[in-house]
Amino acid sequence: MAVKKLDETTYEVSAVREGEEFKHLKEHVLVHFKDAKVDGFRPGHVPANVIEKKFKKEIDGEILNHIISDEYQKAVAENELKPIADIKLEKYEIQADKAEVVFTIPVLPAFELGQYKGLEVEKENFEVTDEKVNEEIEGMRKNASKLKEVPENEEAKNDDVVNINFEGFVDGVAFDGGKAEGYDLTLGSHSFIDTFEDQIVGHKKNDEFDVNVKFPEAYHAENLKGKPALFKVKVNSIKRKEEAELNDDLAKELGFDSVDDMRAKTRENITKREEARVENEFKNKIIEKVVDGTNVEAPRALVDREIEFQINRFAQQLQMQGINLSQYFQMTGQTIDKMREDSREMAEKSVKTELVLSEISKVENITVTDEEVDNEFEVMATMYGMDKESMLNEVKKSGNYQRFADEAKYRLVNKKTIDLLVKETKVR
Structure with missing residues (x-):
């Protein structure tokens, strides 16, 4: 066995079994196949050469496992290694009277700690201002806005949430992953490729239409890279945010007693969070x-x-x-x-x-x-x-x-x- 340090995190182990040593190992492995079932022979009476030919792959695998198991344990113990993952088999050759194995062991690196006591590090000072409190409350007010479905005769516009069905085609053929039903898409979010969302703007509920786009040249799917595509789209619904008004009713809806209570507790929450x-x-x-x-x-x-x-x-x-x-x-x-x-x-x-x-x-x-x-x-x-x-x-x-x-x-x-x-x- 030869053990070589490739770098701080990898050791290479090379091992050879040949001559009598290989012969004994092979005989040991063949014992486990002596009762193997082979057509035309009674169990336990199959000639060794027949077993070796029929189960060559399995026998070679067992020989490999024995060598790796032995050499791995020796390498770890003798070199005080700390393995962190499975070995990687680099080479395995087996001949009539010889087997050669090379594998690598990923290990924890040995290293010396740098300074970790007596360091000087800057710590931020913060102040919760009225401006921060008002900004937080404004955010809560906006988040309290409810999505409300618009009338059927109204057109979709940016920031609306449209629920759509769509199916994509390239060269007239539907492609995998290009179909969905009941999908909520926020217009203007740029979630979809090219001008897909722009072409939905201006449409109404129940509209069915085509959207033409082009896949990016760097697209991951080879069959779609740079290809023009047509999507059949149907708008199921259009929802738009209805902004809430800041008053005691909204404060109570959000779990506060009043707007004043909302401001006081928001200041406390910001302070804790900061x-x-x-x-x-x-x-x-x-x-x-x-x-x-x-x-x-x-x-x-x-x-x-x-x-x-x-x-x-x-x-x-x-x-x-x-x-x-x-x-x-x-x-x-x-x-x-x-x-x-x-x-x-x-x-x-x-x-x-x-x-x-x-x-x-x-x-x-x-x-x-x-x-x-x-x-x-x-x-x-x-x-x-x-x-x-x-x-x-x-x-x-x-x-x-x-x-x-x-x-x-x-x-x-x-x-x-x-x-x-x-x-x-x-x-x-």
């Missing part, structure tokens, strides 16, 4: 300074995992709006590869931050008690609208309790680590 924002930004500045001061490489395996996590989270958010990723790509011209590329920088930063905070928690011996974890469970149960026992029972039923508990411990240790950094930082 205090939380300033504190959060202060913490982020500290963390960023600590991470920037530490020379650590983000393992590609962890970065790729973080990218997929971010994309899955975005997909879930879209799903809550009734849109899937495929539809999103059709509407925006985005691609999954471009999305991954755009997410990489943020993912690398996130991974580096996680590595640095984890190392600080180890150096500072930061731990959590069972009582603290139990309290965290109480908080999570409240967040889910459940009692703690019911929540934990559901988690145990799904077989995810250990991971659930580990994640809770990780969050608490992370919070304590950040609190330590804040305590050790001088406010500038």
Whole structure:
């Protein structure tokens, strides 16, 4: 076995089995196939050469697994590696009397922490002015506006919400992802390609018409790039915002006693929100300074995992709006590869931050008690609208309790680590 360090996050393992060693390994594997069923032979009486020919792929796979398992364990133990993901098979060759394997192991990088105590970081001072309060109240007034369906003889205009059915055609043929019914579209939002929304402006309820657009040259679907398309569109309804008036009735509708009460409580809410924002930004500045001061490489395996996590989270958010990723790509011209590329920088930063905070928690011996974890469970149960026992029972039923508990411990240790950094930082 030969182990080579390729970089701070990757080790390469090369192994060869040949001669008698290979022969014994192969015989060991063949034992598991001795009772294999082969037409024309009784179980247990199939000649070895017949088994080797019929089950060559499976036998080679078993030999590979044995070699990798042995060499992986040795490499990890002898080099004190900390693997973070599955190995990557780089080479596998098997001959009559020899097998050669090369694989890489992604590992946690070794690194030295930069300065994380005695830093000086600027903290924002803020003031809640009457202007900010009035701006917030104006926002609530506008948000209280209700969408009201306009009369059938009125035409759609920008900012209206039109409910439409549509189906797209290229060269007279309908294409995948180009059809929907009962879709709410805000005109002027530029959610759809080209001048799609502009061509709906001026139409009325129950109008059926054609919309002609052109797909972008950089569109992700090869069969649609730069192609002109025709959409058959029907307007089911047109809704327009009806602005609310600021008075005691509106204040009560929004949960206040009066407009004066609305102003007082809005000031309180802004103050709490701004205090939380300033504190959060202060913490982020500290963390960023600590991470920037530490020379650590983000393992590609962890970065790729973080990218997929971010994309899955975005997909879930879209799903809550009734849109899937495929539809999103059709509407925006985005691609999954471009999305991954755009997410990489943020993912690398996130991974580096996680590595640095984890190392600080180890150096500072930061731990959590069972009582603290139990309290965290109480908080999570409240967040889910459940009692703690019911929540934990559901988690145990799904077989995810250990991971659930580990994640809770990780969050608490992370919070304590950040609190330590804040305590050790001088406010500038």
